Amino acid sequence: MIKRILILFKARNLEFMRDRSAVAWNILFPLLIIIGFSLVFGDESQIQYKVGVVGPNVSADPVVQTQLNNFRETKYFDFLPFDSEKLALNKLMHHRIDLVINPEKRMYWSSMTSPKGYIAERLFISSSAKPKTSLAKETIAGREIPYIEWLFPGILGMNMMFSALFGVGYVVVTYRKVGVLKRMSVTPLRPWEFLTAQILSRMFLLILTTGIVFIGCKLLYGFQVRGSYLLLLLVFCLGGFSMISLSLVVASRSSSEEFASGILNLITWPMMFLSEVWFSLEGAGPWVKKISRLFPLTQMVEATREVMNDGAGLGDIQSHIIILIFMSLIFLAAGSILFKWHKR
Numbered sequence: 001m002i003k004r005i006l007i008l009f010k011a012r013n014l015e016f017m018r019d020r021s022a023v024a025w026n027i028l029f030p031l032l033i034i035i036g037f038s039l040v041f042g043d044e045s046q047i048q049y050k051v052g053v054v055g056p057n058v059s060a061d062p063v064v065q066t067q068l069n070n071f072r073e074t075k076y077f078d079f080l081p082f083d084s085e086k087l088a089l090n091k092l093m094h095h096r097i098d099l100v101i102n103p104e105k106r107m108y109w110s111s112m113t114s115p116k117g118y119i120a121e122r123l124f125i126s127s128s129a130k131p132k133t134s135l136a137k138e139t140i141a142g143r144e145i146p147y148i149e150w151l152f153p154g155i156l157g158m159n160m161m162f163s164a165l166f167g168v169g170y171v172v173v174t175y176r177k178v179g180v181l182k183r184m185s186v187t188p189l190r191p192w193e194f195l196t197a198q199i200l201s202r203m204f205l206l207i208l209t210t211g212i213v214f215i216g217c218k219l220l221y222g223f224q225v226r227g228s229y230l231l232l233l234l235v236f237c238l239g240g241f242s243m244i245s246l247s248l249v250v251a252s253r254s255s256s257e258e259f260a261s262g263i264l265n266l267i268t269w270p271m272m273f274l275s276e277v278w279f280s281l282e283g284a285g286p287w288v289k290k291i292s293r294l295f296p297l298t299q300m301v302e303a304t305r306e307v308m309n310d311g312a313g314l315g316d317i318q319s320h321i322i323i324l325i326f327m328s329l330i331f332l333a334a335g336s337i338l339f340k341w342h343k344r
Helices: 004-020 020-041 060-071 085-093 115-126 147-178 179-182 191-221 229-251 255-274 287-292 296-310 318-339
Strands: 047-054 077-082 099-102 105-112
Touching: 004 191, 020 147, 020 191, 047 085, 047 255, 047 287, 060 077, 060 115, 077 085, 077 147, 077 179, 085 099, 099 115, 105 115, 147 179, 147 229, 147 255, 147 296, 179 255, 191 229, 191 318, 229 255, 229 296, 229 318, 255 287
Parallel strands: 047 077, 047 099
Antiparallel strands: 099 105
């Protein structure tokens, strides 16, 4: 029994390692995303709003000139010169810039359909006089989490999701389509032994590739892990196991690669956008958050961020751990019950 599982485990690992493009993709894809986001969002002086200034940058009206000077002091704004008012308005119409100002005419334009344009307009209006407030300003205490450091766990989780779902589900469906499973069915190999070997192989490859990416990014950017590395490994293992088990449900009966690919995409894309991989769901509707809680990726990413960014302990993330274990058992049981060797 164990010998058969180990043989399949070794065979699947060799099959994966021989596919150099797959190995490179699993390692380079998340690394390139982190590098790209660090270049775009890592700089404190990143540009969030773009304002087109038509004609000369000065105005004969001192009031207008003072307002323009005050507005230029606003951080995260880029002021782009335009010789043509028509060209600037065309850029504004197509949401390439957020506001257009013509100091010489004492006029400005904003887009009614642009949220960023609304914010830029409000800031421009408020710059007409130095605003004052009766409230005292204080800075937050403690260590702030840079965006790229907040993003990092989400990218690792997303890479594990794609690797788990397509690396097991799609491969098993391919085996069934080309008749590999049919030949295995006449051997002493039992279905649970085959599934166990697939799970162990993918778990090994997931932890290996994720570990390489994690170490590489930590060396490049010095990401801090404020919690336990062993607890972080536990979260990765449970999250990976849960998504591998989910992929087995898809692969248990599918005999068409096209159908399996469609189902896997139907699962991965909502998870990627609703599991706070790229952005927070704070402020979203309650129903969106409830749906998000049903995804194993959400549980893994939240637990990973709590360990890495907040130094959470086992007791702090026990709810995520319990949910991941519960999901894994349900998916694994469903995949085992539904699994079949042959195509219909």
